[in-house]
Amino acid sequence: MRRRDFLAAGASATALAMLPRRALGAWGDAPDSASDLLLGPGARAERCLEIYLYGGIPSWHSFYAIPEYGKPDDPDPNLQNTQYYLFSDDKQSVWGQDCDGGSQSKWLTPFHKDSLGMTVNFTPMLTPLLARPDILARTRVLVTRHDFAPHEVAVPYMLTGQRLGNPRMSSFGAHVQRYWMEREASDRTVPFSFVFSPSGDSSASGIGAASVVGQHPGSARPLHIFTSTDTDIGSLIGRKYLGGDISRVDPLLDYYSQRSTQRYTDAQGVALRSRGIADHQFAISSLLNAPNLQQVLTPQMFTPGSSKTCGFDNGSDVTAMTLDAAVSLLTHPSTPARYVNVVDGGNLFYGVNTYDVHSSLVDTGTKNLRHTMQRVADQINEPGEDDPRKLDLDDTLIYMSGDFGRAPVAQTGDIAGGGSDHWPYGFVTILIGGPVQPGVVGGIGPDGYAVDYLQGSEIRAAMLASLGMYPFSAQSFAVGDITGATTEADGLDWLNQYVLGRKS
Numbered sequence: 001m002r003r004r005d006f007l008a009a010g011a012s013a014t015a016l017a018m019l020p021r022r023a024l025g026a027w028g029d030a031p032d033s034a035s036d037l038l039l040g041p042g043a044r045a046e047r048c049l050e051i052y053l054y055g056g057i058p059s060w061h062s063f064y065a066i067p068e069y070g071k072p073d074d075p076d077p078n079l080q081n082t083q084y085y086l087f088s089d090d091k092q093s094v095w096g097q098d099c100d101g102g103s104q105s106k107w108l109t110p111f112h113k114d115s116l117g118m119t120v121n122f123t124p125m126l127t128p129l130l131a132r133p134d135i136l137a138r139t140r141v142l143v144t145r146h147d148f149a150p151h152e153v154a155v156p157y158m159l160t161g162q163r164l165g166n167p168r169m170s171s172f173g174a175h176v177q178r179y180w181m182e183r184e185a186s187d188r189t190v191p192f193s194f195v196f197s198p199s200g201d202s203s204a205s206g207i208g209a210a211s212v213v214g215q216h217p218g219s220a221r222p223l224h225i226f227t228s229t230d231t232d233i234g235s236l237i238g239r240k241y242l243g244g245d246i247s248r249v250d251p252l253l254d255y256y257s258q259r260s261t262q263r264y265t266d267a268q269g270v271a272l273r274s275r276g277i278a279d280h281q282f283a284i285s286s287l288l289n290a291p292n293l294q295q296v297l298t299p300q301m302f303t304p305g306s307s308k309t310c311g312f313d314n315g316s317d318v319t320a321m322t323l324d325a326a327v328s329l330l331t332h333p334s335t336p337a338r339y340v341n342v343v344d345g346g347n348l349f350y351g352v353n354t355y356d357v358h359s360s361l362v363d364t365g366t367k368n369l370r371h372t373m374q375r376v377a378d379q380i381n382e383p384g385e386d387d388p389r390k391l392d393l394d395d396t397l398i399y400m401s402g403d404f405g406r407a408p409v410a411q412t413g414d415i416a417g418g419g420s421d422h423w424p425y426g427f428v429t430i431l432i433g434g435p436v437q438p439g440v441v442g443g444i445g446p447d448g449y450a451v452d453y454l455q456g457s458e459i460r461a462a463m464l465a466s467l468g469m470y471p472f473s474a475q476s477f478a479v480g481d482i483t484g485a486t487t488e489a490d491g492l493d494w495l496n497q498y499v500l501g502r503k504s
Contacts, residue, residue, distance in 0.1 A: 026179075026182040026183060027178050027179060027182055027473065027475070028175075028178075028179040028182075028464075028468075028469040028470050028473075029470060030470040030492075031470075031488075033488070033489050034470065034488055034489040034492050037489060037492045037493055037496060038465070038468060038470055038492070039435055039465065039466065039467075039468045039496070040468060041468070043435055043468075044434070044466060044467055045395055045396060045397035045433065045434030045435060045467050045468075046338070046395040046396070046467075047330045047336065047337070047338050047339065047391075047395065047396050047397070048172075048176065048338070048339045048340075048397045048398070048399065048434075048463065048467060049326055049327070049339075049340055049342070049396065049397075049398045049399070050172065050339070050340070050342065050398075050400075050401070051323075051341075051342050051344055051372065051376070051398070051399070051400045051401075052159065052210070052341060052342070052343045052344065052400075052402065053344055053369075053400070053401070054151075054155065054205065054207070054343060054344075054352050054353055054354070054355055054356060054402065054403065055151075055353055055354070055355035055356030055357060055402060055403065055406075056355060056356075056402030056403055056404045056405045056406055056422070056423070057400065057401070057402050057405060057428060057429070057430070058125070058355075058357065058361055058365040058369070058405070058406045058420075059405045059406070059426075059427045059428045059444075060083040060086065060405075060408055061084065061086075061087075061091070061123055061361070061362060061365060061366070062122070062125040062126055062365075062369060063111075063120075063122060063141050063428045063430060064120055064141065064143075064427075064428045064444065065083075065084040065108055065120070065121040065122070065123050066084065066118050066119070066120060066121065066444075067084055067108060067121065068118065068446075069082070069084065069118075069445075069446040070082035070083035070084060070085045070086070070408065070446065071085060072085060074446075076446075079446055079447065082408040082409050082448065083408040083446075086361075086409065086410060086420070087361060087410070087418055090360075090361075090363060090418050091362050092104070094310065094362050094363050094366050094367075095107060095123075095124045095362070095366065098310040098311045098312075098363075098366075098367075099124055099127070099310040099311075099366060099370065101124040101127075107123055108121040108122075108123065109121055109123075109130055111136070111139075111141070112141070112438065112440045113440065114143065114440045114442065114443035114444070115143075115441070115442055115443040115452045116443035116444075116445070116451070116452070118443065120141060120440050122136075124366070125365065125366050125369045125370055125373075126369070126373055127370060127373075128370065128373040128374040128376070128377040128378075129373050129377060131377070132377050132380070132382070134382060134383050134393075135380060135393070135432060136438070138393050138432050138433045138438065139430065139431070139432050139436075139438055140430070140432070140436045140437065140438060140439055140440075140441065140501055141428050141430060141439070141440045141441065142429045142430070142431060142442065142454050142459060142499070143426065143427075143428055143441060143443060143444055143450050143452065143453045143454065144401075144426075144427055144428060144429050144442075144450070144453055144454050144455075144459065145424065145425055145427070145449075145450040145453040145454075145455070146404070146424045146455065147424060147425075148403075148404070148424055149404070149424055150422075151205060151206060151356075151403055151422075152205075152206050153206075154206075154403035154404050154424060155205065155206030155207060155209060156169065156206045156209035157403075157456050158401055158402065158403050158404075158429075158456050159171060159206070159207075159209040159210050160172070160209055160212070160214075160456075160460065161455075161456040161457040161458075161459065161460030161461065161481070162214075162456075162457065167214065167215060168214055168215060168474070168475060168476065168477075168478075169209070169212060169214050170212060170214030170216055170220075170475055170476065171210050171211050171212050171213070171214075171222060171341075172341070172460060172463065172464075173193030173194070173195060173210065173211060173339050174193070174211070174212065174213045174214065174216045174220040174221060175216070175220075175469065175476060176192055176193045176222075176338050176339040176467065176469075177191060177192045177193040177216075177220045177221070177338075177339070178216050178217070178219070178475075179338075179467075179469050180338050188335065189285075189286070189289035189292045189293070190292065190335040190337075191222060191223045192337055192338040192339065193223070193337065193338065193339040193340070194222055194223050194224075194225065194326070194329055194337055194339070194340045194341070195211050195222050195223070195224040195225065195340075195341045196225050196226075196322045196325065196326065196340070196341070196342045196343065197210065197224070197225075197226060197227070197343035197352065198226065198227060198228065198318075198343065198345035198352045199226040199227060199228040200226075200228075200351065200352070205352050206403075207343055207352060210222070210224065210341050210343065211223075211224040214475060215474060215475045216475050217278055217279060218275075218279030218282055218283065219278070219279070219282040222339070223293075225297075227321070227322050227345070228318065228350075229304055229316045229318055231302040232302070233297050233302060234294055234297065234298070234299050234302075237291065237293045237294055237297065238290070238291055239290065239291070250288055253284050253287065253288060254284070254288065256284070257280075257281055257284045257285075260277060260280060260281070261277070261281065264277050296332060296335060301321075301324070301325040301328055302321060302325065303321065304316045304317050304318050304320070304321040305317055305320060305321070307320055307347065307371065309347055309367050309370055309371040309374070310366060310367050310370060312347065312348060312367050314347050314348075316350075318345055318350050319344055319345060319346060319347050319350065319368075319372060319375065320347075320371075320375050322342050322344075322345075323342055323344075323375045323376065323379065324375070324379070326340040326342050327389075327390070327391060328389070330391065330396070331389055331391065333388070338467075344368070344372055346364075346368040346371075346372075347367060347368050347371040347372070348364055348367055348368055349364075354368060355368060355369075355402060357406060357419050357420070358411050358419040358420070358421065359411070359417040359418055359419035360417065360418050360419060361406060361418055361419045362418065363418070365406075379391055380392075380393060381393075391433075393432065393433035393434070394433070394434075395434070396433050396434060397431065397432070397433050397434035397435075397436065397463065397466050397467065398430075398431070398432040398433050399429070399430070399431055399463060400429060400430040400432075401429040401430070401459075402429075403422075403424075404422050404423055404424035404427055405424070405426065405428065406419075406420040406421070406422075406423055406427075407420040407421045407423040407448070408420070408423065408448035409448075423448065425448065425449045425450065426444040426445075426448050426449050426450035426453070427450075431466075431500070434466050434467075435466050435496075435500055435502055436466065436500050436501060437500065437501030437502060438501070439501055441454060441499060441501075454499065455481075457477055457482070458481070458483065458495070458499060461476070461482060461491070461495055462495040462496075462499035462500055464476060464477075465492060465495045465496060465500070466500055470492075471491075471492065471495065472488045472491070472492070479491055482494065482495070
């Protein structure tokens with residue numbers, strides 16, 4: 001069912017949503033008018049692993065191959081050798097030879113039909129997932145579209161679901177961090193949300209949006225860790241640079257903290273309510289308790305090993321190291337994280353922009369994405385397996401996205417050589433596990449433009465709903481962020497059914 005048909009069919013159910021709202025308790029609670037629509041324990045996901053590919057998933061060569069589009073003999077000469085048929089020679093050498101993919105007849109694996117009635121196929125870039133029918137049975141492809149071609153605008157939008165300049169622009173990790181901070185033991189010093197991104201990424205890349213707090217308190221900020229071949233987070237959080245001075249510095253910090261608290265009180269000595277003061281207190285408390293993180297972020301987690309993908313040998317595999325560290329945090333036996341975002345630096349040429357393939361799309365994209373998919377598949381329990389150190393798709397949501405996709409035509413001009421330009425007009429993002437049902441949401445036409453699609457705000461709101469969090473608040477999303485919704489209950493019901501695929 002396409003978006004407009006769903007919303008029309010659900011219009012008669014909005015009367016329930018007109019019930020008066022009650023005052024909310026902890027952040028993320030639902031009002032009475034929508035409480036029955038919010039997923040509870042057993043139905044929701046309890047944790048989320050996000051994999052962000054800066055530059056975008058190469059949709060036509062991975063999760064969205066439609067062989068009827070872009071054929072070499074297409075009647076429209078402007079569409080010939082586009083989408084899946086782009087760079088056929090490169091696919092023969094990389095898929096057929098380097099990656100042992102065999103003949104071209106074996107390259108497409110049917111998945112599900114899109115809303116336009118076309119069968120969407122998966123390609124050899126996803127071989128590790130194709131070998132796991134249990135994972136495919138929990139995979140949902142979301143056709144996505146926006147109008148932001150520059151990284152500097154598209155990255156923050158896709159990481160938060162809000163446009164630059166919106167005061168509600170908050171990272172997904174901030175939502176998760178605040179939700180669980182208000183529900184678990186107040187003395188926990190290990191964050192609930194983490195972000196890993198390659199060292200050296202500039203502020204212009206926009207990756208900082210992965211840890212912004214928006215209108216949440218400062219205590220909601222995820223712990224952002226920059227990774228490289230020699231990541232030394234243990235020394236940093238242990239504050240070894242202070243040497244023996246820690247015993248003098250910490251009491252001084254505590255004194256300053258108490259002094260601030262005593263200064264900002266009313267006549268009766270009751271502390272004033274101030275976000276700035278609260279953020280200051282939390283910052284000092286986090287600094288004083290930083291050594292406790294050493295029990296979780298151990299040196300062993302940040303020791304890159306070696307790997308081999310499609311003939312490429314990598315003696316320092318930071319992607320594998322980071323993904324393994326993320327899973328270790330999510331499955332920690334005593335202080336498990338609830339959300340980890342891994343900005344994948346890629347197995348080739350590790351760095352923030354390794355998927356921004358303006359050249360060698362098939363070679364670079366295949367070896368990076370296939371390697372990442374292999375590491376993810378290896379960290380998911382198989383049917384009948386019950387390894388507590390691995391992810392269980394029954395209670396874990398995995399989300400893969402990027403700032404946009406890659407164009408269905410070849411790059412031209414000064415940058416040319418088997419690559420393609422930015423393409424925000426029709427691309428895919430991926431949900432796996434949790435309450436998600438398999439299928440394809442939306443559809444992309446033969447010209448590469450999505451005609452039925454989701455917005456970034458709708459995907460992020462659906463992810464909140466999948467984790468049992470009410471997606472509508474002053475700090476997250478509004479009814480206007482959900483196309484066609486007239487009430488919050490109407491919007492939540494649509495997110496559950498249309499985006500996540502759950503039946504009412």
